[in-house]
Amino acid sequence: MKTKATSVETTTLDLRVIYVRHTGSYRELGAVIPGMIQKLYAFAMSRRLLDPKDTKILSVYHDNPDLTDEAQLRVSLCMTINKTAKVEEQGEIGVMSISGDYAVGHFEIPPMDYGAVWQYMYGEWLPNSGTQPRDSFPFEVYVSDPSQNPGGNQLLDVYLPVEPLGSI
Numbered sequence: 001m002k003t004k005a006t007s008v009e010t011t012t013l014d015l016r017v018i019y020v021r022h023t024g025s026y027r028e029l030g031a032v033i034p035g036m037i038q039k040l041y042a043f044a045m046s047r048r049l050l051d052p053k054d055t056k057i058l059s060v061y062h063d064n065p066d067l068t069d070e071a072q073l074r075v076s077l078c079m080t081i082n083k084t085a086k087v088e089e090q091g092e093i094g095v096m097s098i099s100g101d102y103a104v105g106h107f108e109i110p111p112m113d114y115g116a117v118w119q120y121m122y123g124e125w126l127p128n129s130g131t132q133p134r135d136s137f138p139f140e141v142y143v144s145d146p147s148q149n150p151g152g153n154q155l156l157d158v159y160l161p162v163e164p165l166g167s168i
Contacts, residue, residue, distance in 0.1 A: 003107070003109060003113050003116035003117055003119075003120050004120055004124075005105035005106055005107055005117075005120060005121070005125065005158075006106045006107065006108065007105075007106050008103055008104065008105045008106070008121075008125055008129075009103070009104050010101060010102065010103050010104070010131075010162065011101070011102055011104055012099075012100065012101050012102075013098055013099055013100065013101075013102055013159075014083070014097075014098075014099045015080055015083075015097065015098040015099065016080070016081050016082070016083045016085070016095070016096075016097050016098075017058070017078035017079060017080050017081060017095070017096055017097075017098060018040060018043060018044065018049070018078065018079050018081055018087060018093055018094065018095055019040070019060070019076040019077060019078040019079070019093070019094050019095075019096060020036045020039050020040055020076070020077055020092050020093060020094070021074055021075065021076045021077075021092075021094065022036065022074070022075050022076075022077070023071075023072060023073065023074050024070075024071055024073065025070045025071065025073065026065065026070075026073060026075070029059075029075065033077060036077040037057070037077065039092060039093065040057075040077060040078075040079045040093070041079075043090070043093045044079055044081070047085075047087065049079075049081045049082070049085055049087065050079075051082065054080065055079060055080055055081075056079070056080045056141050056142075057077070057078070057079055057141070057142050058077075058078045058079075058080070058139045058140060058141045058142070058159075059075055059076070059077055059078070059139055059140045059142075060075065060076040060078055060098070060137045060138075060139040061073075061074075061075055061137060061138055061139065061140075062074040062075070062076065062137055076094070076096075078096075078098075078139070098136075098137075098139070100134060100136055100161055101134065101161070101162055101163060102159040102160060102161055102162060103121070103125070103126070103129065103131065103159070103160045103162045104157050104158070104159050105117070105120070105121050105125060105157065105158045105160075106155075106156075106157055107154075107155070107156045107157070107158065108149075108153050108154070108155050108156075109153060109154055109156060110151070110152065110153055110154075111152060111153075111154060114140075114156075117156065117158055118138075118158065121158050121160055122160070126160065126162075129162070130164065130165055131162035131163060131164060131165060132162065132163060132164075132165050132166075133160065133161060133162065133163075134161040134162055134163040135161070136161035137161065138158070138159060138160050138161060139158075139159050140156055140157065140158055140159070141156070141157040141159065142154065142155075142156060143155035143156060143157055
């Protein structure tokens with residue numbers, strides 16, 4: 001079965017996040033993500049940055065895997081924080097802003113379909129959208145815990161930075 005978004009919409013974002021970065025193959029992510037999440041949560045808890053209603057976990061992809069050597073691929077695991085929180089980078093924890101216009105594809109997928117989601121957004125949705133990629137980083141927001149969903153599916157939102165065609 002071909003992966004397709006349940007819906008795609010556009011939105012304008014202005015987020016602030018803390019992050020920890022991994023450099024290496026995407027195949028390594030399953031093994032390193034738990035430790036990255038633990039670091040983010042420990043940092044956020046010690047500074048009272050968590051908001052149970054608004055905190056989101058996301059992964060920012062800094063490199064195109066078709067253009068970047070696998071060992072040099074960078075992924076930042078992020079946690080949203082209040083824009084006014086006083087937070088400074090410390091050790092492995094960084095702070096960055098994510099803003100601008102994004103297309104958001106909403107998906108419910110089995111755990112192994114992440115690649116198909118990105119292929120759909122860039123290969124099918126984008127060419128027919130009237131938009132083009134904007135110079136920023138795409139990311140995923142994890143809407144659910146697969147262990148809590150029937151069949152182990154993941155509810156996932158994929159954000160592509162976009163702008164109207166011809167804006168460049």
